[in-house]
Amino acid sequence: MHLYEIPIICVLVGLALYVVLGGADFGAGLWQLESFLIPHRGEEARRRAEENREHAHHSMGPVWEANHVWLIFVLTVTWTAYPRAFGAIASTLEVPLLIAGIGIVFRGAAYALRAGSASARESALIDTVFSLSSVLTPFALGTVIGAIVLQRVPVGNAAGSLIGSWTGLFSILLGALVVVLCAYMAAVYLAADAHRAGEEALATRFRARALGIAVIAGALAIALLPVLHADAHRFYTRLVAGPGLVGVIISVIGGVGTIALVLGRRFDAARASAAVAVAGLIIGFALAQDPIFLPGLTIAQAAAPSETLVPLLFAILAGVVILFPSLGFLFTLHLGGHFDVAERDSGGVSGDVGAVLAPSRPGLAARTAVAGLLGGLGFLTIADAPWAHIVGVISLAVCALSAIAAVAPAELAAREEDG
């Protein structure tokens, strides 16, 4: 393996995690849309639709932000490691990226707004906006990948067609496939969540949806093949008869396995195998595309010099060492249901540290603050040497902290009589 290939592998892993985790969130939005689009006759049907919607909304909960930061990871690593490719992709595909961006804006806004909704009508309106934008973003991002597969993004500043680049039949179908995949994963996840919460009726409804959408996803994937054969022959051959076949096989095993597990109500295992199916698709895409990034630009040519790649990889490594345990903590709490349990002891704890830090001597703190201010004035404002500026900044920090301690805001607020 070459150094210049490692960042693209990180990008693809990030992409897979984004599709698996963030994609399921988009899909949950899609299922909310379903409950609006399909008319519900009778009280019972309406109640069930409402229940589905609430469940879809709730299951996103605490991991929501984290799932969507994967996209930022993908973008920043790409532009650092493959700047020429990023510039070309982002400028030629400005329109679908804008559409994805609009989807992200409205989706996030609707999510935040739902907390403030008081009536059923308000939350229904907000949920509609939420679901529509949940479709928009994965679709647009799918067409972006499609444009890259079709080799319609030439190197340069907006050198490709602004519309034609991403509106090929393959792009559109791929966009649709991504939307369907999101819906599929969401249905599996939602069934698993409902099953875990002991709501079997709800789990059964999402199980039926997962099976139905799996058939659609399979049909769409098969429909893509003749289009690929016609429009991206090199990619097609490498996918079905070359290195990409590995990914296809993994994906098929994962996909069929998920259906079997869902049928057998083994939802948690189905969650994992659905992720495997998505990973297989991304592996297949990467191997079929390799070594070409954009027309006339291989991955090696697109890569930044190794002086950039080495620190970048160190940063990614350090990030992974810090992030994955944190993420693991969040997911254990979320999936382990710790966020649903009742009260723990949370009484006040008295500590010696507190006693030491307590602003018991406001006079001393005030004098320290004045000394810090004078130090800052002398070393930062009057002196010119860089070392003096460091001393000056430290003095100002001391000044700020001791001034706040001298004021003792909490005691100050408590001192006054209520009135």
Added chain:
Amino acid sequence: MLATIVAQNTYLRAASQLQSLSFAVHIPLVCFGIALPAMIAYFEWRFLRTGDELYRTVARRWTRLMAALFAIGVITGTILSFEMGMLWPGFMSTFGSVFGLGFSIEGFSFFLEAIFIGIYVYGWNRLSARLHFLCVLPIVFSGFTGSLMVIAVNAWMQHPSGFRLRHGRAVDVHPVAALFGNSFLWNELIHMYVAGFMVTGFLLAAPYALGKLRGRWSRYERTAFTLPFTIAAVLSPLQVLIGDWVGRDVATEQPIKLAALEGLAKTTRGAPEHLLGWYHNGKISFGIAIPHLLSLLAFHSWNHTVRGLDTVPPVDRPPINITRLSFQTMVGIGTMLALLAVVYLFLLWRRRVLPAPRPFYAAAAIAGPLSVVALLAGWVTTEVGRQPWVVYKVMTTTQAVSTASSIPVSYGVLAAAYLIVFVAAIWVLRRLALMDLPPLGEQADAEAVARAGGRTA
């Protein structure tokens, strides 16, 4: 040929305005990301020490706010990272390898922040008290590293190094030196970090000051007013010293920006400083001139020669009046905030109780929005003052901008979207402020917490 140039300029204008709009929406949220977690941590720590339920109530209310603002910040931040490539492909293609590292690390801090905000918001009373308190510390930390990275990139654009240009490509690249070995980084970072605490402090205190004017002044309001206001008040006078330090670095490293800030047309020995007024035909009309002050402030010398705009051709000069007016706005508001702070601290020193006069609270209420204006004016000063360069003296914005003809449409669409979201955000913040906090701890309330509090995430 001429048509292409004209068209390019139109895109440049649309692209710049779209970028400015997106920054202007995002930057106040960044301030909350920097400062709010630390203030929440303070109150949770007070609660752990004293067991006083009031502190926990403040912390929980503000947590709700933090989660809502962070969620909006994720959106505006994602849009910004899209725009880097959509609007400025020339800049990204050429220099992504030099400065991109900063954003990659920033992405990780953002991630860490997202994870721990998730844990913190949902973990009230579901984690042990100590563990829950510990979970706020990574949020405070990542707020700092995040701003460190973004400012490192901006400081590099202001004062680029760590690469050589050959045939329009960056070669001999040293990203770590470029980002962190840059003298511009530290003063810009500290200036912004302190601004983050000031903006958050004054903005958070403002509604409680308004409440005081309307007669709501129980211990809860006093507590929630006093901490953020005190932090902002202590920092305001210090920010004057820090800003002066930044200004001296600009004077030596970006003399043309300084000349634009001051409207100094000709290179002058013992240059004067002009307050107010308007730059027109090479001089300041209707301004108040203070002799020698510019030389004294910028170079600590009575007769130091200050370079004027005449040392570069007109195409290499930034728009003078925009730069100068925003600079004066920032300095003017900064000075007023520092004065308000000095009054507050003086009254505290004399009486040891919160000030009583109503005008003081009126001023405190206005200080919130004013500090945001100063923040934005400061960014306009440094970004517009850098023009026509995107990378100072290396690449112009015209070379960086996208040639895609859809840019003006994007501008219109995103501007409309932001307007809608802005109105909606005001609506939800008002709603949340009026809603009661759900009681803690009972199983039945888990639902309510999720709906009313946590769901803002």
